Amino acid sequence: MRPNDLYVSGLGAYLPERMSSRRAIELGLYEETLMLDSGVTGTLVAGDTPPVDMAVRAARDALSRAGCAASAVDFLIHSCVLQQGPTMWYPGGYVLRELGCEDAAAFEVRQGCNGMLAALELAAGQFAADPDRTTALLTTADNFSSPLGDRWQGYGPGTVIGDAASAVVLSTAGGIAQVRAVNQSVVPEFEGLHRGAEPLFDTSGRETVDMVARARHFGRTHRPLAEVNEVIAERQAEVARRSLKEAGIDVGDVARAIYVNQGQYLVGQFFLDPLGLPEEKSTWDFGRTVGHLAASDHVVALDHLVTTGQVGPGDHVLLAGAAPGFVVSSAVLTISENAPWAI
Structure with missing residues (x-):
């Protein structure tokens, strides 16, 4: 997709306290061999802060930086990985109420880390x-501080999960970066990769994730993981090239490249190597310090x-990402002006 006159006018992030990988090893939460393999040096931990409150804080920053009143927002799209509050309750209205958005539509996206x-x-x-419609607000937030899963070792090799929120103000009138292209593709044959043998509907209320x-x-039951990884890398490169073409x-014109905050070898295998991008153009060196921030990785970077x-x-x-389902996506932005809030 090639959007016409679509710009990023504001960015915001809520980043809680950081726990170093070294500290996690001392507490018996992480293994040193895993840290050395991944290169991840720490992650962010939000404690008992509700994710929707994190999203509101990030959104306020984004709106302020954009010089945009909350009343000017035409619609909100909130994305998340985990449940944001009580069952059968939805976060859009809460975010809009807290911000003072009086007349806006609200949508929710549940597409994992690609949100x-x-x-x-x-x-x-x-x-x-x-x-x-001239102004949109995109928000996302997740807090993994629960018994749901093991943030240090339960989400896959090279992956340490962090808590964060981020927000983007989009405008048709101008901004710091123009959205040049955005694309997505799904590999349906791999949807079971993140489902395993678990039931599609579990009446027992199971609350753990491995x-x-x-x-x-x-x-074991479908396709060797080595083959799966090869296909995913190919499809990720395909969709990235589509966005670049649009x-x-x-590829040589890319100044910086943003991928999911994962271990060094994963960023290379699934993103940099297939496209021929050098690591120094990536944001891995920053991402390794904060962990995989669910759907916030791209905006925070x-x-x-x-x-x-x-x-x-x-x-x-x-920008490129992936999510269970199995989804691969990409977008190209061109910086149009220096951000007023730049250091």
Whole structure:
């Protein structure tokens, strides 16, 4: 998809306290061999802070940086990985009420760690369908501080889960970066990779997640995981090249590249190597310090690049991600001006 006149005008993030991998090892939460393999040096832990409150804080920052009043927001798209509150309750109204958005639509996206890239694509469609809509707010937040799963070792090799929230203000009137392209593709044959042998409907109310066990089950019963990884890497590169082509640029034109905050070898295997991108163009060196922040990875990394002045006008930024289902996605942004909030 090639959006017309769609811009990022504000970015916001809520980043809780960091726990180092070394400290986790001392507490018996993490193994040193896993840390050395992944290169992940720490992650963010939010304690008992509700994710929707984290989302509101990130959204306030994004709106302030965009110079945008909450009343100007035409619609909100909130994405998440985990349940955001009580069962049969939905976060959109809460976020809008806390921000003071009086007359806006609200949608929720449940596409795992790809949530914000999916929201970006859906927002582009909303703008195209209704020219009267000029401003959108995208938010996401997750807090993994629960018995649901093991943030240090339960989500796969090279993956340490962190808590965070992030927000993006999109505008058709201009901003710090133009959205040049956004695309997604699904590999349906791999949807069971993150389901394993677990039932589609569990009346027992099971509340634990072991992504490693699910993947191993899929590898034993469907297709060897080595083959799965090869296909995923190929499809990720395909969808990234599609976005680059739509943006009218080549891989060599990319100034910086943002992928999921995972171990060094995973970022290389699934993203950098298939495209021929050098690691120094990635944000892995930053991502390794905060962990995999669910759907916030891309926005938090982009905010880091913009705020620290690592990208400037004319620079092309490639974003790519993946999520259970199995989804691969990408987007291309071109920085149009230096952010007013840059250091």
